[in-house]
Amino acid sequence: MATPSLIPAGDFRTSYAADTTIFPSSASRNAAIVGALLICFAPLVFTEYWLSILIQIGIFAIAALGLNILVGFTGQISIGHAAFFLFGAFTSAYISNNLPIPVFFAIPLAGVVTALIGLIFGVPAARLKGLYLVIATLAAQYILLDFFSRADWFSGGSVPASANPFSIFGYTFRGDRQYFYVVLGYLLVSYLLVTNLMRTRDGRALVAIRDHYLSAEIMGINLTKYRTLSFGLAAFFAGIAGALYAHYQLVVSNEGFGIERSILFLAMIIIGGTGSIMGTLMGTAFVVLLPESMEWISASLRGSAIDKALSLNTNITFLREIAIGLIIIAFLMFEPDGLAHRWRQIKTYWKLYPFSH
Amino acid sequence: MNTQFLIQLLVNGLVVGTLYGVVAMSFVLIYKATQVVNFAQGELLLIGAWVCWALLARYEVPFWMGMPLTLVFMFVFGIAIQIVILRPMIGEPIISVIMVTIGLSTVFQASLKWIFGVNPQPFPRVFTSQSVSLLGLQIQTVYAMSLVVSVAMMIGMAWFFRASKYGLAMRATAFNQQVAQSLGISVKSVFAIAWAISATVSAVAGVVVAVVNGVSSGLSAYGIKVFPAAILGGLDSIGGAVLGGIIIGLLENIAQYIDSEYLHFV
Numbered sequence: 001m002a003t004p005s006l007i008p009a010g011d012f013r014t015s016y017a018a019d020t021t022i023f024p025s026s027a028s029r030n031a032a033i034v035g036a037l038l039i040c041f042a043p044l045v046f047t048e049y050w051l052s053i054l055i056q057i058g059i060f061a062i063a064a065l066g067l068n069i070l071v072g073f074t075g076q077i078s079i080g081h082a083a084f085f086l087f088g089a090f091t092s093a094y095i096s097n098n099l100p101i102p103v104f105f106a107i108p109l110a111g112v113v114t115a116l117i118g119l120i121f122g123v124p125a126a127r128l129k130g131l132y133l134v135i136a137t138l139a140a141q142y143i144l145l146d147f148f149s150r151a152d153w154f155s156g157g158s159v160p161a162s163a164n165p166f167s168i169f170g171y172t173f174r175g176d177r178q179y180f181y182v183v184l185g186y187l188l189v190s191y192l193l194v195t196n197l198m199r200t201r202d203g204r205a206l207v208a209i210r211d212h213y214l215s216a217e218i219m220g221i222n223l224t225k226y227r228t229l230s231f232g233l234a235a236f237f238a239g240i241a242g243a244l245y246a247h248y249q250l251v252v253s254n255e256g257f258g259i260e261r262s263i264l265f266l267a268m269i270i271i272g273g274t275g276s277i278m279g280t281l282m283g284t285a286f287v288v289l290l291p292e293s294m295e296w297i298s299a300s301l302r303g304s305a306i307d308k309a310l311s312l313n314t315n316i317t318f319l320r321e322i323a324i325g326l327i328i329i330a331f332l333m334f335e336p337d338g339l340a341h342r343w344r345q346i347k348t349y350w351k352l353y354p355f356s357h
Numbered sequence: 358m359n360t361q362f363l364i365q366l367l368v369n370g371l372v373v374g375t376l377y378g379v380v381a382m383s384f385v386l387i388y389k390a391t392q393v394v395n396f397a398q399g400e401l402l403l404i405g406a407w408v409c410w411a412l413l414a415r416y417e418v419p420f421w422m423g424m425p426l427t428l429v430f431m432f433v434f435g436i437a438i439q440i441v442i443l444r445p446m447i448g449e450p451i452i453s454v455i456m457v458t459i460g461l462s463t464v465f466q467a468s469l470k471w472i473f474g475v476n477p478q479p480f481p482r483v484f485t486s487q488s489v490s491l492l493g494l495q496i497q498t499v500y501a502m503s504l505v506v507s508v509a510m511m512i513g514m515a516w517f518f519r520a521s522k523y524g525l526a527m528r529a530t531a532f533n534q535q536v537a538q539s540l541g542i543s544v545k546s547v548f549a550i551a552w553a554i555s556a557t558v559s560a561v562a563g564v565v566v567a568v569v570n571g572v573s574s575g576l577s578a579y580g581i582k583v584f585p586a587a588i589l590g591g592l593d594s595i596g597g598a599v600l601g602g603i604i605i606g607l608l609e610n611i612a613q614y615i616d617s618e619y620l621h622f623v
Contacts, residue, residue, distance in 0.1 A: 318468070322471070332453050
């Protein structure tokens with residue numbers, strides 16, 4: 001479906017540069033800059049609890065962004081993203097523990113190593129489509145998790161691996177308030193990078209493969225190369241996010257990174273909108289906040305008749321899972337373009353208010 | 358070499374493999390008829406097992422009544438899923454359909470844990486004798502029953518597709534939906550029936566597994582094993598799915614043997 005985009009009168013966009021600009025008007029650019037500046041004051045305003053939620057949103061948003069390059073822009077599918085996330089976490093912990101490399105450099109290095117692993121899994125995956133690709137990435141998930149549980153030297157085996165706190169030039173970042181800026185920095189840089197990637201030839205090649213791979217190949221796009229590349233990119237961002245997660249939690253373990261987590265990453269981009277960069281952030285915020293809000297609701301109902309009848313508080317984990325599943329289904333059935341699409345519609349509505357027809 | 362252990366594992370693999378084959382068969386049935394990759398197959402199996410368990414253990418219905426009731430329930434349930442969830446998804450990209458079934462599996466999995474709890478439950482005793490003697494080998498009754506039921510279901514499925522009217526309609530739909538429609542086949546009802554049969558067959562497999570091992574949410578792992586089986590056997594071949602299931606079951610047990618004998622991984 002064509003999305004209605006409203007361009008102010010007199011804005012004719014006579015060059016490619018004007019057409020592919022990130023910010024269509026100076027007002028939207030200023031709003032983005034002011035927004036980024038405002039979020040810098042978040043640690044001064046929010047409580048620890050809210051900061052930890054914000055940090056989680058930031059970390060998962062980076063990983064989901066990588067997945068969106070693969071699913072939303074290249075039209076591939078992966079249900080092994082959590083394994084790459086975990087690989088980045090273990091790699092960063094391993095590098096910073098065993099090699100004389102500070103954490104500051106270990107995080108991007110972990111991203112690069114994870115990207116290499118992603119490329120290895122991407123080579124067979126580049127030749128597969130649809131269901132077969134799903135199974136191949138599912139296999140990647142199981143192979144990597146099996147590797148983690150067997151390679152004691154790498155992951156610590158049954159004992160969770162410990163990770164050093166983030167430090168730069170001898171200064172160590174401690175606590176959520178300081179770590180928030182690390183995550184924010186990575187988040188801004190990766191979102192800027194990907195936005196710009198989509199404006200280049202390579203980014204357009206990925207979109208062309210998604211829209212019609214045969215036409216793309218006829219136009220001289222190397223399918224194998226770009227599909228593998230997008231796997232590498234997805235793994236890269238997953239690795240970065242995983243490394244950030246490792247140095248935030250300070251321990252890394254296999255726990256909770258099975259297939260459910262991969263599904264959660266997919267839920268983020270479906271809810272946010274596949275093929276939308278800002279949508280990824282919205283979807284991640286939604287998926288992180290949904291279980292939390294369910295917790296608040298069940299806590300506020302504690303002791304009431306509804307709580308007693310359904311035993312909400314004891315079963316809150318299952319309720320969260322049910323909610324996530326239902327919301328994935330609901331979004332796919334009723335709003336397949338995700339929150340980003342809804343957001344555009346709201347903006348369009350207010351732009352024309354009160355004469356929307 | 359530990360021959361006794363190996364033979365036991367091989368028998369085990371054969372029994373488990375035929376069950377994989379049955380589940381893979383019902384997975385392929387849905388894929389063939391409706392082009393939907395069902396990631397909730399393991400959950401269908403689990404629902405069947407839990408419903409039968411609830412009938413037998415909670416409401417103390419005798420087995421000969423509880424089993425048909427379970428199958429009727431699963432038949433209706435399969436039709437309901439198809440009509441409510443998957444019919445609106447016809448024509449959507451394959452990624453969306455896959456994600457819907459993944460969402461379904463999450464919902465089912467969590468709902469079952471909510472309703473029945475996380476602890477495994479032993480299944481009420483169905484057979485009186487523990488084991489039967491066959492060709493000098495002592496085989497547990499449940500294993501023999503599992504093999505018999507699986508093979509019976511495979512034969513039934515083969516008959517269904519060869520000879521019955523609906524089976525032929527389903528094959529025609531799988532071959533070409535438009536041609537089938539122009540010949541007077543209701544594609545809608547074929548889709549619904551495919552889901553219903555698949556859910557029912559999975560439920561039978563679920564009950565068989567439950568009788569052998571008890572009911573727990575771990576049973577849905579059978580849904581994951583379906584994929585290698587179906588891929589190995591060919592996605593749109595029922596016979597291939599059965600063969601793939603048996604091979605995967607055997608391989609799994611042989612790998613376990615090699616692991617414990619040579620790799621010493623606990």
